[in-house]
Every structure is written in structure tokens, then in C-alpha cells.
Amino acid sequence: MAFRTTAVALNNMKKWAYNLSGFNKYGLLRDDCLHETEDVTEALRRLPQHVVDERNFRMVRAMQLSLTKTILPKEEWTKYEEDQLYLTPIVEQVKKEREERENWEKIY
Structure with a gap:
């Protein structure tokens, strides 16, 4: 029972922090706010064009x-439950590939 109560409280804290951040008031998603490093730029290049267009629309509107x-x-704010990580998995994959390439170059 305590675990369930803790999980509910943690989820409520996540929602509170999400709403406090403010980007949802502009209709942005969490991945729209990523700092554009080389890895993020490469991940954006790998996304389908319609997803990039939707991201660009949200950014321009914001x-x-x-x-x-x-x-x-x-009613148009991005809700915590609706926010999806569309870019983070690809960024993580790009980082792993880059690190693997760097390790390969060190060894050989």
C-alpha cells in the first residue's frame, strides 16, 4: 500500500514539475526543448520529414x-500524459554509435 501511495505522489510531483517548466504552455513537447548538439542534429536528420515539420511548427509558434x-x-497546452519522447530514443542511439566509433578509432 505504501508503494502505491509513493508512486502516486511521485507521479503528481512529475506532473507538477512538468507544468512548472512552462514549455507546455506554448504547445511544446519535452524533446522540442533539447539543446541542439551534433547528436541531436543527426537524430533530427534521421526523423521522418513530417515529424520534423511538426516540430518546426511548434517551435515557430512558441x-x-x-x-x-x-x-x-x-485547453491547447501540452498535457503530461500526451507528451511523448519522439527524439530521445534516436539521440541515445546516435550517442551510442558515436561512442562506439570513437572507441574503434582509439583502438585501431
Whole structure:
């Protein structure tokens, strides 16, 4: 019983932190906020074009909202349950490939 209560409390804290971060008020997803390193750029190159277009739309809309100092109506905010990691798995794969390549170059 204590485990279930702890899990519920942890989930509520995650939702609270997610809403506190503020990017969801602009309609952004968590992966839209990744710092664009070489690995992220390579992962974006590997994504299907329609996913990249959707990301670009969200980014442009967020910049426009930020410039006008407004946010989306509450019903259009990204919800914690709806947020999906579309880029993180690919970034992790790219990092593993890069590290493997670097290790290979060190050895040979």
C-alpha cells in the first residue's frame, strides 16, 4: 500500500514539475526543448520529414507566442500524459554509435 501511495505522489510531483517548466504552455513537447548538439542534429536528420515539420511548427509558434508575450489557451497546452519522447530514443542511439566509433578509432 505504501508503494502505491509513493508512486502516486511521485507521479503528481512529475506532473507538477512538468507544468512548472512552462514549455507546455506554448504547445511544446519535452524533446522540442533539447539543446541542439551534433547528436541531436543527426537524430533530427534521421526523423521522418513530417515529424520534423511538426516540430518546426511548434517551435515557430512558441517563438511567436513568446514575442507577443502570450501563451496558448489552457485547453491547447501540452498535457503530461500526451507528451511523448519522439527524439530521445534516436539521440541515445546516435550517442551510442558515436561512442562506439570513437572507441574503434582509439583502438585501431
